[in-house]
Amino acid sequence: xxxxxxxxxxxxxxxxxxxxxxxxxxxxxxxxxxxxxxxxxxxxxxxxxxxxxxxxxxxxxxxxxxxxxxxxxxxxxxxxxxxxxxxxxxxxx
Numbered sequence: 299x300x301x302x303x304x305x306x307x308x309x310x311x312x313x314x315x316x317x318x319x320x321x322x323x324x325x326x327x328x329x330x331x332x333x334x335x336x337x338x339x340x341x342x343x344x345x346x347x348x349x350x351x352x353x354x355x356x357x358x359x360x361x362x363x364x365x366x367x368x369x370x371x372x373x374x375x376x377x378x379x380x381x382x383x384x385x386x387x388x389x390x391x
Contacts, residue, residue: 344389 333341 341385344386348389
């Protein structure tokens with residue numbers, strides 16, 4: 299059985315959500331998916347990094363996550379769920 303290294307897919311979806319939320323907030327509903335060249339290139343570059351990191355670490359990852367309630371609480375303590383996080387932050391966490 300292959301380990302799942304924290305799954306790359308949440309990072310991918312969070313990145314996409316962060317990118318799209320900035321357009322939705324700006325009221326550009328018709329252009330929500332039309333990122334400028336620089337933003338689009340940076341998101342693709344970072345997405346490739348996330349996937350490559352996943353692929354290089356998957357074989358040494360645990361099959362099941364370690365349950366550490368205090369660690370989970372500490373990680374969530376600094377989060378603000380009222381506002382979307384910046385896409386750069388989402389992709390690195």
